[in-house]
Amino acid sequence: MLAMANTESSGDTARPWQCYNTAYTNAKAGMEGVDKEKVQRIVYEMSKGSQYFKNEERKEAFIREKIENMRARCAKLKPADLAHYRTVADKIILELEATRDLSRIWVHVDMDAFYAAVETLSDPSLKGKPMAVGGMSMISTANYEARRFGVRAAMPGFIARKLCPELIFVPTDFKKYTYYSDLTRKVFEKYDPNFVAASLDEAYLDVTEVCEERGTTGEEIARELRAGVHDETGGLTCSAGVAPNRLLAKVCSDINKPNGQFILPNNRMAVMTFISSLPVRKIGGIGKVTEHILRDALGISTCEEILQKSSYICALFSHSSADFFLSVGLAIGGTNTPQVRSRRSISNERTFSATGDEAFLFCKLADIAEMLSTDLQKEGLRGRTLTLKLKTASFEVRTRAVTSQKNICSTEDIMKHASKLLKAELPVSLRLIGLRLSHFDEEKVGAPSDPTQKTLTDYMLSGDALRKNMGDQSSLDLDSTDHCMMHGEETYLSKDGHQTSSCDYRDPLDENHLSNLDDSKSTSGNFEEKEEIYESTSNANAEKMNANDSQNEDNVQDVVPPLLGPGYSFPAQFEGSSLDRVSSVTKTLGDVASSSVSQKEFLLWVNDYKCSICGIEMPPSFVEERQEHFDFHLAEKLQKEESGTDFKTCVLKKRNVPKDHIASQRKHKKQKPSPKEGKHIPIDVFFVKSNQNF
């Protein structure tokens, strides 16, 4: 009896695209006249056979299986069971009904094709032309001209272009959208100072008070508010839904899109009539999969049918899910202004062309750790649970998490945990890596500028220096007086984004080691803080810690000029990675201490050893291609691992020399000007004898 429609279409082999359920199944405003069959066929043709497509099929099969299970469970329900669930459902319905509040007037405001509209405002030549905001891999939104071709948000750009060859792509510019979003919010505030911003382009307003004060209706307020937004933004339009609760208001704002509004009166009859024929997919929170499950497992397509099948809902779903579905059936939604919740997690992820190259993957991981750390510092957050997200070449998504005893936020700490998680997944071919930090510290760490929170290494590794250097020119002047502290010593940032420190030349590995020691008292639970992530480097750390004080002075004299200057290009796979900010190398070798090595010697040395970063072996070309850019500083003794493997530590270091600061430093130290003067920021790189296995 259930889901007969599904079996019909799946048997149709002449039009396979009809069974390809894309995410674009929810009708969107502005897509009324679209030749759906044609769009579906093109999307199918562009997708079939791809890894993405195969993964969609895999997911689809999984959902079908789930649906089959649910149907089997339904079939097994005896009359007595059904009677029981009937009672359960009736009880919930009564309880929900008791909470119904028709006294509030909520307005949901939704900007029309917001990003696209903003772009058109700043470039009027786009007006009337099909345009999408985003790129070839994904578009964020499309204007109404483009929607007529079937182009829509969350569609990959290359498919959109196929649907509409003359489609203009405009890159996203969040600064711009935030600016206009703030303008709209200024208007919202006038009607509800506690309005709830759902996103940059959406907000919920409780206008009950304004209506009472002014003796007017929600309809009037909505009209006035929309006009206000139009004026304030210089021409952006929005749509509004007016209803007794947020759930309904959201549905209503979509009805007369664009530049329109829909009012649902505050009486039960009107509300129930409205909801009864409404497809469940229109409800916020019911997406493609839930729609599919409700339809094919229970034969539910409209909200009315949820109530009709309420005993099955209670039999199949968890209490909270059943509560939600039944409240949808009753058109009951939030009526009080929800409390602003603090952020629960923060994440960064990046997609790249799929690769199994472990060196590349670790470079990406380091980049993401840097970005995450930067964001954490900006927000003044520290957290305990780090989650690594991976998307394999076949689009399978995996997450791996660790929860540590201490709160973390530095790139080093993040990398320490993240590289361990990633290492456990190898070998694997990936197209995305992401990192998320959650379980935040109750007390926020200080403001972003809090000197104790940002080490020099953090700064360099975070890429801030690079971004300031290459990107935001306007900020350069302002940055000239920036400074931060590291280990109690002042570090100056120069105009060009470089920085120097008077005497800190410690390896971040040392910091790791030290913090591990600090933490060792409290080490327990499921994450072992003291465990070495960077294998084989710990011995060197211990030695370096001892030798640190005396070496720091030496390093100052042995630092080298920038090695990766203009004209130097990294192999494509390392492009954009943190490694392109590495400008010199300090290597440690044998019994020799603090002496230079010729390039010839270095080559011989490199040929004899494998190079690894974060414990991952680098391709031979990585070192060879750079050898002429290297200059070395020998500082340490040959180490011996427990396994007996000889290894030598080679620390890549970033050099930063703000001119004016160097001058003052020279004066202070009474040194002669030296072209080799500078600051090294180390990254853990070490070499293991090539005839040994890692």
Place this chain on the structure above:
DNA sequence: GGGCATGGTAAAC
């Protein structure tokens, strides 16, 4: 059995 950690998934914009 509650609380916590982990992993997978859905959903929204």
Place this chain on the structure above:
DNA sequence: TTCCAGTTTACCATGCCC
């Protein structure tokens, strides 16, 4: 030429530890 994003939240299942 390019070939399916990034960020956040919530829920559910499961396993483990008192």
